[in-house]
Amino acid sequence: MKKYILPLLLAACTAQGQVSGTLPKPSARQLAWQQLETTAFLHFTVNTYTDKEWGEGDESPSIFNPTKLDAMQWAKALKAGGFKIAIITAKHHDGFCLWPSKYTEHSVKNSPYKNGKGDIVKELSEACKAVGIKFGVYLSPWDRHEKTYGTDAYNTYYKNQLRELLTNYGEIAEVWFDGAKGENAKNMEYDFQGYWKMVRELQPKAVMFSDAGPDVRWVGNEKGNAGETCWSTINNAGQAPGKADEHYLNTGDEKGPDWIPAETDVSIRPGWFWHEKENTKVRTPQNLVNLYYQSVGRNSLLLLNIPPNREGLLETTDVNAIKKFREILNETFAHNLVSKKHKFLIDKKLSSSKVIDVNQSLILQLEGEKEFDRISIQENIAEGQRIKSFLVEYWDGKTWQKLAESTTVGHKRLLRFPTVKSTQVRLTIKDALAKVYLAEFGVYKASAQE
Numbered sequence: 398m399k400k401y402i403l404p405l406l407l408a409a410c411t412a413q414g415q416v417s418g419t420l421p422k423p424s425a426r427q428l429a430w431q432q433l434e435t436t437a438f439l440h441f442t443v444n445t446y447t448d449k450e451w452g453e454g455d456e457s458p459s460i461f462n463p464t465k466l467d468a469m470q471w472a473k474a475l476k477a478g479g480f481k482i483a484i485i486t487a488k489h490h491d492g493f494c495l496w497p498s499k500y501t502e503h504s505v506k507n508s509p510y511k512n513g514k515g516d517i518v519k520e521l522s523e524a525c526k527a528v529g530i531k532f533g534v535y536l537s538p539w540d541r542h543e544k545t546y547g548t549d550a551y552n553t554y555y556k557n558q559l560r561e562l563l564t565n566y567g568e569i570a571e572v573w574f575d576g577a578k579g580e581n582a583k584n585m586e587y588d589f590q591g592y593w594k595m596v597r598e599l600q601p602k603a604v605m606f607s608d609a610g611p612d613v614r615w616v617g618n619e620k621g622n623a624g625e626t627c628w629s630t631i632n633n634a635g636q637a638p639g640k641a642d643e644h645y646l647n648t649g650d651e652k653g654p655d656w657i658p659a660e661t662d663v664s665i666r667p668g669w670f671w672h673e674k675e676n677t678k679v680r681t682p683q684n685l686v687n688l689y690y691q692s693v694g695r696n697s698l699l700l701l702n703i704p705p706n707r708e709g710l711l712e713t714t715d716v717n718a719i720k721k722f723r724e725i726l727n728e729t730f731a732h733n734l735v736s737k738k739h740k741f742l743i744d745k746k747l748s749s750s751k752v753i754d755v756n757q758s759l760i761l762q763l764e765g766e767k768e769f770d771r772i773s774i775q776e777n778i779a780e781g782q783r784i785k786s787f788l789v790e791y792w793d794g795k796t797w798q799k800l801a802e803s804t805t806v807g808h809k810r811l812l813r814f815p816t817v818k819s820t821q822v823r824l825t826i827k828d829a830l831a832k833v834y835l836a837e838f839g840v841y842k843a844s845a846q847e
Contacts, residue, residue, distance in 0.1 A: 422778075480719070487535060538587050556591060570603055629778065666678060682721035767819070775836045
């Protein structure tokens with residue numbers, strides 16, 4: 398990721414969210430994407446065989462030979478882990494392509510894999526379709542192999558490859574334009590506007606990620622943490638990555654803020670690619686659950702990387718970790734303790750909302766006296782993100798006791814606290830940009846496995 402935009406993206410998570418005029422709202426594709434909550438990365442290329450994170454671009458295709466590659470194993474494991482999109486690094490910074498691109502010889506077609514007849518992008522897209530998850534592609538703008546890199550001819554080369562990916566592999570749910578680039582890399586002005594236009598034309602349902610949009614932005618770190626305060630709106634002058642810093646968070650922009658929600662990318666291992674020495678350093682299911690609270694539970698989306706090994710398989714440790722991760726979440730959020738009388742707030746439909754004014758309190762009855770230690774709050778973000786701060790209390794039999802006080806909600810805010818017992822809880826909107834469309838409110842008892 399480009400480190401120079403880090404303070405600006407963090408500011409997007411902590412800004413007051415002030416707007417004038419109509420509140421920004423998500424597009425249909427952004428709204429659908431945010432509700433997926435958890436998606437997966439699959440980092441796989443020649444780096445898997447050289448034990449590097451960033452390839453040099455001079456690696457021989459002959460080293461790439463995943464003799465047991467099984468895209469169905471990947472897809473089934475991700476499905477069991479509850480991940481809704483699988484995004485493959487079709488081309489990383491080394492320039493090696495996992496599909497037989499017509500525009501370079503530096504690809505799987507010149508590797509031993511299936512005697513040069515393999516197409517890993519196709520295999521994964523078909524596996525995803527078979528198990529019922531969506532498919533996405535990562536195509537690195539920085540290319541350390543391609544000789545035209547650094548000239549305008551490279552933009553044509555890149556678009557040709559992008560077109561191949563967008564037209565030959567069915568529906569694409571997300572296209573990832575990584576902003577990472579080495580300090581000594583050639584100067585290159587990417588035609589991001591041209592790239593984005595092509596995606597809109599060929600895959601209109603796909604969201605696009607780059608450092609600051611156009612659809613999805615970087616959360617600002619690779620640790621799995623969204624900000625405690627995280628807005629889905631960012632003042633963005635519409636400039637492509639690579640321009641001056643002020644274009645990313647131009648608070649004086651008369652155009653006003655854009656709806657560009659944050660995506661929290663993190664790896665299940667210390668590195669992004671598989672390294673044998675990291676087989677003992679895989680995140681535990683409990684650690685992954687914590688990441689969920691710190692990303693999805695803070696109005697972001699969790700993008701977890703699970704890299705295939707040299708045989709072309711996901712390690713058993715990794716597969717078991719993501720499966721247990723989902724089992725824990727399912728157990729925690731299986732039963733909402735809020736009374737069924739509050740039907741519009743427990744129907745799991747964002748479109749059915751209760752409108753609440755600033756400083757208005759809402760008392761929610763529980764199904765009798767219950768023990769609980771988790772609360773989930775969701776806004777109907779189809780109407781924009783509105784809550785700036787709120788307070789949650791519980792009734793101890795005599796008076797209201799503070800449970801939690803926080804800032805933004807957006808798609809989802811998850812609260813964790815020591816176990817309490819009560820018959821009711823109270824939500825107070827302390828500050829908001831406008832009337833709040835409260836879509837869901839959940840009270841839960843966490844799984845003992847957390």
